[in-house]
Amino acid sequence: MRVAVLGGGHGCYAAAVEMSEMGHEVWFWRRDAEAFGPVLETGAIRVKDHKGTREVVIAHPTTSLEEAISQAEVVIIPLPATTHENLAEACAPYWKDGQVVFLPPGTLGSLVFAQAARAAGNRADVSFAETGTLPYLVRKHGPAEIVISVYATRLPTGVFPARNAARAIALLQQVYPAVEPIEDALSGGLMNAGPIIHPPLILMNAGPLEHFPAWDIHNEGTQPSIRAVTSALDAERMALREALGYGAPHFPLADHYHAGPQDGEEWMYGYAAHEKLTDSGDWREKIDLQSHRYMVEDTRLGLSMITSIARWAGHEAPLASGLLAMASAITGRDLYAEGRTLERLGIAQLDRAAMTAYLREGI
Numbered sequence: 001m002r003v004a005v006l007g008g009g010h011g012c013y014a015a016a017v018e019m020s021e022m023g024h025e026v027w028f029w030r031r032d033a034e035a036f037g038p039v040l041e042t043g044a045i046r047v048k049d050h051k052g053t054r055e056v057v058i059a060h061p062t063t064s065l066e067e068a069i070s071q072a073e074v075v076i077i078p079l080p081a082t083t084h085e086n087l088a089e090a091c092a093p094y095w096k097d098g099q100v101v102f103l104p105p106g107t108l109g110s111l112v113f114a115q116a117a118r119a120a121g122n123r124a125d126v127s128f129a130e131t132g133t134l135p136y137l138v139r140k141h142g143p144a145e146i147v148i149s150v151y152a153t154r155l156p157t158g159v160f161p162a163r164n165a166a167r168a169i170a171l172l173q174q175v176y177p178a179v180e181p182i183e184d185a186l187s188g189g190l191m192n193a194g195p196i197i198h199p200p201l202i203l204m205n206a207g208p209l210e211h212f213p214a215w216d217i218h219n220e221g222t223q224p225s226i227r228a229v230t231s232a233l234d235a236e237r238m239a240l241r242e243a244l245g246y247g248a249p250h251f252p253l254a255d256h257y258h259a260g261p262q263d264g265e266e267w268m269y270g271y272a273a274h275e276k277l278t279d280s281g282d283w284r285e286k287i288d289l290q291s292h293r294y295m296v297e298d299t300r301l302g303l304s305m306i307t308s309i310a311r312w313a314g315h316e317a318p319l320a321s322g323l324l325a326m327a328s329a330i331t332g333r334d335l336y337a338e339g340r341t342l343e344r345l346g347i348a349q350l351d352r353a354a355m356t357a358y359l360r361e362g363i
Contacts, residue, residue: 106130132191158188161362195302304339
């Protein structure tokens with residue numbers, strides 16, 4: 001299959017490697033030609049994972065966004081949601097009928113990309129899909145070198161518009177066999193794990209994060225009191241899904257911490273994922289509470305998304321809104337006003353029936 005991978009993040013490099021190793025013809029686009037130089041020069045990325053260390057050749061590294069998109073049947077965008085607005089506008093003229101665009105994870109980015117295409121006058125019938133997590137726990141160890149600690153084993157995925165779901169899911173499963181169909185893009189947004197796991201970890205570890213030169217929030221920062229808040233926040237997410245009529249499985253975050261089948265259901269990263277993450281040491285870092293993606297993406301965009309959906313549904317989500325208020329106090333900004341809300345997406349006025357129709361039929 002012809003696949004494009006867009007972006008220069010950790011997950012983008014991992015996706016370019018995995019798609020190439022699966023035998024797909026890959027166009028790998030990055031905007032920053034200087035940072036992309038080592039890949040452009042050698043045409044390869046060095047990867048280390050459970051299978052060992054090797055060089056993987058990428059067929060078409062490119063700095064032409066039009067080239068990458070125009071060649072692809074499936075376009076993978078494993079970037080933070082903070083990049084969506086600008087990238088959606090840049091991509092908008094190039095989409096073609098039948099293409100499937102995959103946002104892992106999305107934070108309702110599927111709607112952002114679809115709306116940008118329509119605003120640009122592009123009426124191509126494109127399917128925008130989003131899931132609950134990045135398909136990899138991965139870190140760059142150099143300009144053309146990555147270490148992948150974990151590959152996702154389950155990727156619950158919603159499609160916008162949902163009328164295209166059967167075809168879109170069938171194509172996506174050829175590149176990510178872990179993809180599992182769920183109801184629609186709003187269901188996909190409410191599968192996003194980032195807004196559940198990261199805000200309590202950074203807000204309740206704010207003292208050590210600001211004091212120490214580096215701190216691993218997933219290791220010494222994950223204590224019983226913080227896990228209790230995370231579990232309660234996740235319960236709000238699952239209750240909201242049920243209130244909207246979305247069925248199980250809801251992929252409770254508690255399953256992320258299970259060591260094996262004896263503990264419970266397999267989560268998105270499989271069993272023992274938390275242990276693999278902490279053992280890698282790659283998440284010991286300095287987290288700036290003003291600028292780190294756990295604040296500007298998972299809190300500002302992710303928690304505002306959950307709070308906004310809850311308000312629209314007339315459903316209580318006190319922890320989501322409370323943590324967002326704490327984060328606004330820390331940053332000195334109104335993160336709800338800046339967030340990925342139904343109001344900013346222009347659909348907060350829709351009633352339940354109109355929202356269902358919008359999610360199914362598209363714009």
